[in-house]
Amino acid sequence: MMSIKETMLSIVALGGVNEIGKNMYVVQYADDIVVIDCGSKFPDESLLGIDVIVPDISFLLENQDKVRALVVTHGHEDHIGGIPYILKQMNMPIYATGLTLGLIEGKLREHGLLRDSELHHINSDSEIDLGSMTLSFFSTNHSIPDCLGIAFHTPEGTVVHTGDFKFDLTPVNEQYADIHKMADLGKNGVLALLSESTNAERPGFTPSERLVGEHIEEAFIKATQKIFISTFASNVHRLQQVIDAAVKTNRKIALLGRSMVNVVSIASSLGYLKMAEEMLIEATEVNKYEPHRIVVLCTGSQGEPMAALSRLASSNHRQVEVLRGDTVILAATPIPGNERNVARIVDNLFELGAKVIYGSGTVTGMHVSGHASQDELKLMLTLMKPKYFIPIHGEFRMMHQHRLLAEAVGVESDNIFILKNGDVVDIQNQVASQSRKIPTGNTLVDGLGIGDVGNVVLRDRKHLSEDGILIVVITLSKADGKILSGPDTISRGFVYVRESEGLIEEVNRITVTEVQKLLEENVSQWNVYKQSIKESIGRFLFAKTKRRPMILPIIIQI
């Protein structure tokens, strides 16, 4: 571990740059470390069998005595999803707003960690003293309520982390952003700004969530039968607008999907969702009402195969049915990678005779982004007037575009740092430099294992997935090398043995030939036998089938 100078301010990305997901940043001054967010990310198709990815926190483990707090900006998975896995490795006090804490608590309860956690409820007016730093906060707009930006006031100067944000000047439920606080921070001097880059490729200004509300209301007025509407459960603002439209059109609401029920319950009890209790009905009661008196609010807008919408589309839901003439609204744009699953659902809904409102939110008006577009990013940069700028929360091209925006509003090109995970920006005497790197990366979670699946295992899974496995077992006498049993060949995922007896017979013959040849040559290392059987069978099978199954010779000596 490298030591940090006592009066040095350091900013580290442990996760969240060059990727969308598993956000985790560190601000350190002298001996005080504050962690921002602890997200998770879903594995891509190359990480076979992996459930979720969280940041590698070796750096924090080595500096446990210095870690003062985990401060969480908001309650999305890419900001809170890693918390249970990290807390299993080390405990630390957690600071977050009400809704964010509510969602974190749910996770900790599931993992049996709630009792031992130290949770602190803060809001945008809070101030926290953490050793040499004081933290203050400002509210931002985003696709979930109760989001914070953070200002770290250190002896070296002020560092601002925006969290995820957009500027919604007409927000739902009066969740206004603290634009005056942001202006004050800028006026008083921001040494370094960390600002999110998700939409840095998009020109213009992201529309207000209100726009979606208007389109929902229009669609509700037009619909003559049941309405199904699917969106992200965590988008409480949008849920509120669905509720408002249901009230206006005199419809009851049924909730489908575990996370929808969960978020509505947390958000209502904490006051983030305003709804008369009698608005809600059980899924089992849907059929007791006239169709034009019903809204079903459900999960699955990203085409998740096990979620409510997918089951409805394939007529597989136990309690509720989509019938000819019903309206189905997908109030979400498919995230890249999910298009095919969403398309399959739309196909099925049309087959059922439903009227489906689907496609890009920009076209349907049924979705707006929760992230700032280029003009809003420039507005944030202009408000903060930072000396140094670090684009975060995005893939390389997004951070690159964000850099161009910063340059356009006057940030010095040399004062902009595009980081990779593990890169450190050190600031001393008001001068920033980037020369150090700390070890970090992906920690893979598979079942109960955190970080125990490595490259060898993944490479094997990939190999197995493509052409399967072929196991050849042969038993030899220790005394004279005579074959006592076998060779027996078993295949899984390669060919269905009954259909390929000739092939398997030839594999057995090759095995015997190889073994006898090596015995005659008095070769005694079994690894040589295994390698040679593997190669001969491999060559034979590739010539015959153009496939390369994993070949596993097992030699038993009695």
Added chain:
Amino acid sequence: MMSIKETMLSIVALGGVNEIGKNMYVVQYADDIVVIDCGSKFPDESLLGIDVIVPDISFLLENQDKVRALVVTHGHEDHIGGIPYILKQMNMPIYATGLTLGLIEGKLREHGLLRDSELHHINSDSEIDLGSMTLSFFSTNHSIPDCLGIAFHTPEGTVVHTGDFKFDLTPVNEQYADIHKMADLGKNGVLALLSESTNAERPGFTPSERLVGEHIEEAFIKATQKIFISTFASNVHRLQQVIDAAVKTNRKIALLGRSMVNVVSIASSLGYLKMAEEMLIEATEVNKYEPHRIVVLCTGSQGEPMAALSRLASSNHRQVEVLRGDTVILAATPIPGNERNVARIVDNLFELGAKVIYGSGTVTGMHVSGHASQDELKLMLTLMKPKYFIPIHGEFRMMHQHRLLAEAVGVESDNIFILKNGDVVDIQNQVASQSRKIPTGNTLVDGLGIGDVGNVVLRDRKHLSEDGILIVVITLSKADGKILSGPDTISRGFVYVRESEGLIEEVNRITVTEVQKLLEENVSQWNVYKQSIKESIGRFLFAKTKRRPMILPIIIQI
């Protein structure tokens, strides 16, 4: 097999409906069967290890004596990719235009099938007599030259198959569509129209390919160093426009990527691509020219990991390098599913300091679709005035939208048939009905195997890919059941054994316990031993790891 009445006209989809890919349609009158197209499709992620999917042609195999011809509308993979695999099962005469035949010949040569194939060169003026039917043709516009629509003149009436089309009123290289022939067909009466539905969800009129040419030329004029431009090799029109822009800006062209070299060679030799020979240079010569005298035309616009663009972006190409200040143009919109790979390439190109023109073609102007949008589909329906309409070539929602367009221009709702693969529309005495179904589906190609990988093998591959395999081998004495060797446990893709010795020891212990218990109970069926070992180990591992590897007990008796 159902017999077909002697004077009945039948239309069958063997592939291409409810999917994008593997197009194959059949028109049969009495004893004469004509096949239209023979495409392939790429497997989705659930079909592990499968290389390509082609139509199941059981119906044609059962009716070999009646199959008169395979007529191919154009040279895209989803129309010709299945030909080699089908010809291996049955031979038939193939009719296609020059460029299409050139591309088919390449495939047949690779598969060693060219010598035995019967290929007929046709053009849009050809007429073919095939038993009771006469076929005539009309040219269409599409993203590859030399495309045909087909009219089947039968005693029952005329059936028209559009092939893939758009209406490009200002086509490149004067590849005009035969709009007057289409009008004549309509005037003389079209009994049934089969029209493609790819863009039936898109409002408006697809822009002309010329638009892309204008944007390419602008970008070429602006660029001060090397230009890299990547697009679909088969889009010969676009290649022509790249060549034209290179001529105008006084740049030489180097080709990278096997299919680019291949298509340019075929298309030039057949006269579809007009280019002075001295325009082309070898990749090895690129560095001999000043950067502003070079265009590199390459494959990989869909982010294919092994293609030229991907290798350039990761500085992995042996002959050519992307340098700071070079321009890279992605002249293609990513096909759904390819976004992530394309994004990774853009990230890498920005890291290299390139200026990258990327994103949706609608925004960059660097791509237009080759398929008709809603207004063009309505134009085709209006020209043809069909009595019966069968939307083809699309997923369900596209065919559904195409149906709505047909209804809007006056086709009777009851006269529109949305088919599934295998569905048959029979027409007799000018009355169409859909009641029969013939067996069809996906034929999976894995290596040299056509159709030999079934559900069992795929299920095993899936299982293996998620949690790997654990093999337990134990050798027992035939005489007294004593353990002669083992148990030995081998795992692949589950855990890396060195890191989990305790776990493996416990697995071995469980195996011994199970075997001894069953021996004491005098159980003699080895299947019972295997099942019981499998279950006990499975329970233990799931409790310890929350993973479910495939467990394969091997019991050897000596």
